Amino acid sequence: MxxxxxxxxxxxxxxxxxxxxxxxxxxxxxxxxxxxxxxxxxxxxxxxxxxxxxxxxxxxxxxxxxxxxxxxxxxxxxxxxxxxxxxxxxxxxxxxxxxxxxxxxxxxxxxxxxxxxxxxxxxxxxxxxxxxxxxxxxxxxxxxxxxxxxxxxxxxxxxxxxxxPLRLQQEFARRVEAIDRLKNTHRESLTQLDALFASLQHRAFRGEL
CATH class of the missing domain: 3.90.220.20 (DNA methylase specificity domains)
Incomplete structure (x- = not known):
């Protein structure tokens, strides 16, 4: 930019x-x-x-x-x-x-x-x-x-x-905020996947799968 x-x-x-x-x-x-x-x-x-x-x-x-x-x-x-x-x-x-x-x-x-x-x-x-x-x-x-x-x-x-110019700085900030929101969404998805994997692993060792 x-x-x-x-x-x-x-x-x-x-x-x-x-x-x-x-x-x-x-x-x-x-x-x-x-x-x-x-x-x-x-x-x-x-x-x-x-x-x-x-x-x-x-x-x-x-x-x-x-x-x-x-x-x-x-x-x-x-x-x-x-x-x-x-x-x-x-x-x-x-x-x-x-x-x-x-x-x-x-x-x-x-x-x-x-x-x-x-x-x-x-x-x-x-x-x-x-x-x-x-x-x-x-x-x-x-x-x-x-x-x-x-x-x-x-x-x-x-x-x-x-x-x-401030308009360019504001556009830069908008793009940074969009990327940060995407990163947060990915982190939340990874947390959910880790929890699901742990649950499946627990069930597997208990012979439930």
Missing amino acids: FGDVGATSRFLVEQLESVLKQPLQNGAYFSKDAYVEDGGIEMLHMSDAFYEVVIRGNLKQVICSADEYKKYRISEKDILIARRSLNYEGAAKPCLIPPSPNPLIFESSFIRVTPNPEKVGFLFFFHYLSNDWVRQKCIKPFLTQSTISGINQSNLARVPVLTP
């Missing part, structure tokens, strides 16, 4: 900070005393973001003030960028937040990125930041390499972002 990301010049390219709805924000740090088993606010840690989408329901909880929650809260309208990683390939990886009525904050290993919908579509922006070529050519030059690899706010703000 967008041509060769590495060679195209027909679309405008802007620095990442110019396509955001609000400034970049690093996550919170709390001492061990702030963590509780129950009754706190869920807090996202690096170990919870190994995959593209965070899995809610079993996250650590902390006690925080109303001001702290307001500063570090995160929702499905945000994208988290790994600010540091022991694995070089994991540095600056983006992660999505699933919709949930329960509050969520994020810790200091992440940078919160909130795209401006008037500049970039949400799914387009996420997949752009996940693209292998973009990561190699546009993001990795801004990474620091040491014992812990990572990216800071000032470097992340300078990452070049391709900004095609």
Whole structure:
């Protein structure tokens, strides 16, 4: 849809900070005393973001003030960028937040990125930041390499972002959502087939077939 990301010049390219709805924000740090088993606010840690989408329901909880929650809260309208990683390939990886009525904050290993919908579509922006070529050519030059690899706010703000017309970005999102629905349908079918096979196997060993 967008041509060769590495060679195209027909679309405008802007620095990442110019396509955001609000400034970049690093996550919170709390001492061990702030963590509780129950009754706190869920807090996202690096170990919870190994995959593209965070899995809610079993996250650590902390006690925080109303001001702290307001500063570090995160929702499905945000994208988290790994600010540091022991694995070089994991540095600056983006992660999505699933919709949930329960509050969520994020810790200091992440940078919160909130795209401006008037500049970039949400799914387009996420997949752009996940693209292998973009990561190699546009993001990795801004990474620091040491014992812990990572990216800071000032470097992340300078990452070049391709900004095609919104109608193209929306069409891209529509196609991605269609593929995701198809994948979910296939997963459900596989689950049903596995259950059927297990049932037939059980009956076979009992001599019922």
